[in-house]
Amino acid sequence: MTSVLNRDYLRQSARETFLPLASEAGIDPTGYSVGAEWIKDDANRLHIVQRYDGPDGAAVVLKHALRPVDQAGFGAILDAHRNAHTALSGHEAAGVPEILAQDVDRQSYLMSFFSGETFLNLCRRNENHEPFLHAAGVWLGAFHAATFEQERPFQPKFMLDHMHRLSDQMERGERKILGQKRFVSLARDMGSYAQDATGHLGKVSSKHGDLNAHNILIDGTRAVALDFLAPSTAPVGYDIARFLLSYVQMVGDLDSLPKGHVLPPDAMQAFFEGYGNVSSNDPVVHFLMRIQILTDWNRMSDKKTLASVMRFERIKKIARRAFA
Structure with a gap:
């Protein structure tokens, strides 16, 4: 929980960075x-x-970070944001707010304001999520299309090795998580899910890196995204899996999730109708979505907040369906 002292100091520090940034932005x-x-x-x-x-x-948005202290990393994040803004410049339905001024030393930047709501809030307020999934798919499809680099055969070795290392650590007692026996069994069996994806000729584009239900804002048919990680490229399935798993874990209808599926079919269809670069049956996407389930299982199982506990329960339910 954020302490009152932290809040007061953070607000004061933010105000001190806002003043010169605003002046720099005119x-x-x-x-x-x-x-x-x-x-x-x-x-x-x-x-x-x-x-x-x-x-x-008029309105502008300030982001100011005190922790972690990593000016080089913060600068790289700004580079990724600017690259994405340039790539989507002029797109009628997808964009990235413009950075108006920045101070890398103080880990702050000022950007233009977008009036939309987060994808997550829209889904929480509305029973029908399909228009928002479609808009998010349009944004990610536009971003990947604008930054496309190449097609190359998919190789899952790194992810499979990582799952095996986690399993080894758990079996040696070096790491303990909730539901560990089942996790190890699924992680060991991920090779069977990789068969169709291995060697599949897939698309490689710039990677958002942390695309989730909080980081897309939607206003009608237009969407923008925020909070990029440092510039990198990857198979497009990484961003897709990260976003769709955050959606289904937080607000997706798990009662309509059939066995063998990671997402309800209607939700899957709505997203990929907007996305357009690869289809909903892309084997790399399906493999990476299952990797994402296990990644989040490992990451969330030891968090103690109520929201984290509730999300972890949903992860376990998704896993039971997806790996059935």
């Missing part, structure tokens, strides 16, 4: 005040996102 900071904010505080991260509202409905 904005009079005296006319702006915080209209909304979001704080992340855990063992690894302490950062704040604030919307500053100004005259005549």
Whole structure:
């Protein structure tokens, strides 16, 4: 939980970075005040996102990070954001907010405001998720198409080796997680799920790196994405799996999830109708979605917050269906 002291210090530090950034962006900071904010505080991260509202409905967004302290890494994240903004410049349905000013030393940047809601909030407020899945698919499809590099045969060796290392650590008692016996059994058997994906000629594009239900904002038929990781390229299935698993773990209808599926079929169809670069039966995507289940199982099982416990219960239910 974020302490009151942390909140006060974080807000003060954010305000101190906002003033010069606003001036650099050609904005009079005296006319702006915080209209909304979001704080992340855990063992690894302490950062704040604030919307500053100004005259005549103007608004900008500040992101300021105190932890971790890694200016080089922060600069790389800004590079990825700018690259994506350039790649999607002019696209009518997909975009990335423009960075207006930055201070890498203080791990802060100011960007243009987008009036949409997060994909997650929209799904929580509406029974029908398909329009939002379609819009998210359009955004990711546009991003991957604009940054496409090559087609190459898919090789799952690294992921399979990682699963085997985790299993070895658990069996030696070096790591313990909830549901460990079942996890090890599934991790050991991932080679069978890799057969169809191995050697499949797949598309490689720039990678968002942390695309999840929080990081896409939607306003009608237009969507933007935020919070990129450092520039890298990868098979497009990585971003797809990361996003779709975050969706189904947090708000997907698990009662409509058939055996052998990771996502309800209607949700899968809605996303891929928007995405367009590969189909919903792409074997690399299906392999990576199952890898993502196990990755999140390993990552979430020892977290103690109520939201994490509830999400972990949903992960276990998804695994029972997906690996049935």
